[in-house]
Amino acid sequence: MASRPDFKVLSSPYQSTVRVRIIDTTSYIENLPAAAFLTPEFPGLSKLSGPSFSFLIEHPSSRSLLFDLGVRRDWENLAPVTTRRIEATKCTVKVQKGVREQLEEHGVEVKSIEGIIWSHWHWDHTGDPNTFEKSTALIVGPGFRKNFTPGYPADKNGRILESDYEGRELKEIAFDQGLKIGRFDAFDYYGDGSFYLLDSPGHAIGHMCGLARVTSSPNSFILMGGDICHHVGQFRPSFKHPLPSMILPNPFDRQSMTACPGELFEHLLPNNDCTKPFYTVARAENGIKIAHDADAADASISKLQDADALDEVLVVISHDTSLLSVLDFFPKYADNFFEKGWAKDSKWLFLKDFVNAVKQQRTSD
Template sequence: MHHQDSNYDSLRLDTGFEVPPGAVAKVSIIDSTLRIYGLPPTDLVGPKIPGFDAFPLVPAWSFLVESSTGEKAIFDLAVPPNYNESFSPALLERVLGFGWDIHVEKHVADILRENGEDLESIGSVIWSHSHWDHIGDPTTFPHTTNLVVGPGFSKAVLPGYPINPESLVSEAYFENRTLIEVDFDKTPLRIGQFPALDFFNDGSFYLLSTPGHDTGHISALARTTTNPDTYILMGGDIAHHGAELRPSSDLPIPSNLTGLYPCPSSLEECPGPEDFAKLTASLGRNPAGPALEPAIFVNYTEAVGSIQKAQGLDARDDVWVVWAHDADIAGRVNFYPKRVNDWKAKGWKKQGEWLFLGDLARGAAKFECER
């Protein structure tokens, strides 16, 4: 379901990015071990790009966040290795119907335990939303671990299976566990243009309202250093590909792309910025904006709006945007048990910013030939 005439990427937004003073959170990116191969791009994003026939890899990242006082939360749980048994029948039928090549080795809880983490210390599991590749299996955590969800979740999703035989979540996830549904209407705080909630009450970690992809979809922002302040934005499914965010009016494509993206060896010459702009224009989109847009959403306008707001933060040197299936960080950054607080000093954002163009290069190459 695509809206190729969308003009949202031509808009310039005043992000007004101000974060109240606060503490630093310890942040780790957890490789959940999920790998999906051969997934058609148009299952997640659109319009279709010539030559971009399959995602080379679709991973799923979870995040461990620890406050200044030692409180801990997990943001997203990816997919459980025993999803054939733990998913509700309706959800399993849906997942198997995708026909995707899905591999997953471990529960996130097992990864934590193998690295010496006491699961009793995990105060909350936060779901960015309730899709199958984010919910994991909360029963692998103690009953003292709260489950935190976005606004509207209970009305849209509950009751779970088997109370509702058609439900896409299991009622076991919530049994003897505190379910907390975030209400952004009760907080006047805004970070950028996002309604926000100070989760640990120390200014280290905020939940952000990023609706559109799914009911009550939320993202999160953690402060990774002070003096200067830097942040990591955990996007969930706010995007599925870098070409939904970049380029933007605040982050134009570089005039020299040499070494910034992997050019397919089959091409005689690597496409330049003007070729990618022509490709985007050929799709009926603003040539100075992103080539792709969301294909999965409950509300197109809200999904596009959330991306639009994130573009302003993505353009900043002090904010690193990492979404749940961001394949461009695979093999390039430190994963749990190491932390990513030094992401800016390591240069990870800048090194990976334009890697996604490699997926679009074959589509842009025909315009290179026309020069």
């Protein structure tokens, strides 16, 4: 059995927790070229599609936060550089509602939200901050001001909109508290151990994850992964959480009582090694690449694996379709995920994505 990973989270002297609701933003992106994000390419997986999750973080002091906003409904009004890039991918973007609309429909006091955290500056996470009061701060990662301000139209080639931050506090996080959560540099947002921001560069300049303590006895945490990676197969399996010999729930039929043999997937892993993930971050030699710094992205994913190996940590990356059938979404709360077994039940459901690769191997055999 793999050893317990060294992912230490400081205990809160106040037993402080936050409440978290995971929002399916109604954003759905289809047909992004997978080769731009990850490698190798498997049969049936040349395109990526998925939702874009947001999180409402509710602190006992009523200082609420939002982590990411999904896609803005009128994405055609993003900065021209950004809209041209979206159109060049030939992907399909669907958005039914803005996050504010959903919050108000369920009685959330939107005017009191203290801040919007952008995991990073990419269009499928930034939403439309202008739908929120100017008293709501915009919270960003290291290097944001230097690299992305001023926005469009002050900078004709700006990749974000000037209006996204204009007239509101733009708070850039500095990871200078000397605090470590596992191997991540961390920032204790409320100062009471209930919610941390984690420095996770690589995919984009200033990329951050969020880590919310949702119960204190026992401790359990929801890790908001943003785009630290784009498919669960980039961090599973791992040395600390290897591919099981028998998998339940069965990823091909979640209702089945018959376990799925792990050996079906071994030939897809690097050197048939059940401790190595299916994918790595795409490099420039694979063609167009999305990661700002692929080596840094790999390092951040490695740190994520430490957290992912623990059942008391629910890892939610922004576009994970395998979670859609497992989680309770807004307006419901996700605080009791540990009691409900969501982390265990969803761990290997992503393997259903490899159905064509498995079928192809059986045919060749």
